[in-house]
Amino acid sequence: MYLGRVIGTVVATRRVSxxxxxxxxxxxxVDHQNQPSGAVEVAVDLVSASPGTLVMLEGSREAALACxxxxxxxxxxxxxxxxxxxx
Amino acid sequence: MxxxxxxxxxxxxxxxxxxxxxxxxxVQPLDEQQKPLGKSYLAIxxxxxxxxxxLVLVMNEGGGxxxxxxxxxxxxxxxxxxxxxxxxxxxxx
Numbered sequence: 001m002y003l004g005r006v007i008g009t010v011v012a013t014r015r016v017s018x019x020x021x022x023x024x025x026x027x028x029x030v031d032h033q034n035q036p037s038g039a040v041e042v043a044v045d046l047v048s049a050s051p052g053t054l055v056m057l058e059g060s061r062e063a064a065l066a067c068x069x070x071x072x073x074x075x076x077x078x079x080x081x082x083x084x085x086x087x
Numbered sequence: 088m089x090x091x092x093x094x095x096x097x098x099x100x101x102x103x104x105x106x107x108x109x110x111x112x113x114v115q116p117l118d119e120q121q122k123p124l125g126k127s128y129l130a131i132x133x134x135x136x137x138x139x140x141x142l143v144l145v146m147n148e149g150g151g152x153x154x155x156x157x158x159x160x161x162x163x164x165x166x167x168x169x170x171x172x173x174x175x176x177x178x179x180x
Contacts, residue, residue, distance in 0.1 A: 001111070001129040001165055003097075032094055032113045037126045047101050056099055056111070056129060058162050062149050066103060066162030079162060080102030080111075087095025087113040087127075087139075 001062075002037070003082065004029045006053045010042050018073050025049060025078065027057065032087040043076035056080035089116045089145045090174065093137050093167075094127060105161050110135055112167065114145055119176040130165035137170050144169035 008026035015022075022044045029038035034054075046066060049055050055078045058066055063077035091114035099111065110132040118124040121142070130145045133155060137143045145167055146152060152166040153159055 001131075001163065002126075003129065031127045046103060056097065056102065058164060060149075060164070062162040062164045065149075065160050077162070080099040080106060082097055082099045084098040085095065085113065086098070 001056055001058050001079070002029055003032065003085070004043070004055050004057050004078070005034070006045075006049050006051050006055055006078070007040070008051055016073060019044075022067070022072065022074065025051070027055065027076070027078070029057070030054075032085050041076050043078050044072070044074045045078045047078055047081055049078050049081055054082040054085070056082055088168070089114070089147060090119075090121070090171065091116050091130070091143050091145045092121070092123075093139055093141045093143055095139050097129060103162065105158065105163065106131070109133075110137075112137060114143065114165075114167070116145075117142075119174070120178070121174065128165060130167050131163050132167045134167055134170055137167050142171040142174070143167045144171060
């Protein structure tokens with residue numbers, strides 16, 4: 001699991017089946033000091049995040065498992081809104 | 088598994104139910120001489136005894152995590168599975 005900053009939204013009406021209703025946000029992965037720590041990516045939002053929010057994400061198989069019904073074809077999912085990082 | 092230093096904790100009130108009641112810690116992977124190696128990330132503390140500054144063992148494989156948590160669909164990949172007392176890796180001569 002890693003931290004990310006939501007920096008935007010994506011609308012994609014034509015999509016593969018299994019992604020119906022998925023809401024996509026653009027995320028910049030960051031480290032605990034809010035410094036960029038990876039390539040910008042698009043993640044499915046499971047906790048109603050919005051641009052500017054610091055979030056927690058899971059990748060690969062865990063992202064698919066986090067979605068309901070399980071195993072939606074995604075490789076990054078926002079699984080929590082971060083209130084505070086005490087590090 | 089990664090040898091990591093616990094840097095601190097993450098507070099997240101709005102999160103998936105599977106995370107409820109579980110401590111979320113920021114961990115920094117270390118090399119054998121306990122120097123930082125790569126980027127920090129987040130791990131769930133299963134041992135619930137690891138605190139800031141502790142040296143811990145972090146497992147980074149979802150299948151193993153789901154087995155430890157006995158939850159076949161837990162979307163968790165990094166889990167603290169041990170708190171380290173000592174690491175003995177003599178420096179190469």
